[in-house]
């Protein structure tokens with residue numbers, strides 16, 4: 492998956508609408524197409540970027556740096572390259 496910037500895309504489409512503002516006929520149809528595209532961009536679902544974390548060890552407790560207070564894990568879970576609770580990718584640097 493590649494994430495894109497919704498506002499940047501809308502700005503680009505709206506610039507094209509602006510450029511076609513005084514056009515008629517065929518170009519008016521294109522302008523309506525861009526207006527429709529802006530609507531679809533606004534309606535598109537959002538996704539969250541995946542967090543990056545690392546395993547934290549404190550006494551007998553092992554936790555994910557991103558959802559530390561939610562769950563504690565056993566040693567075998569640290570072999571995973573992601574947190575089973577929040578999905579964070581475990582490639583962050585331990586601080």
Ligand SMILES: [Zn+2]
Pocket residue numbers: 544555556557558559574575576577578579
């Ligand atoms: Zn987590």
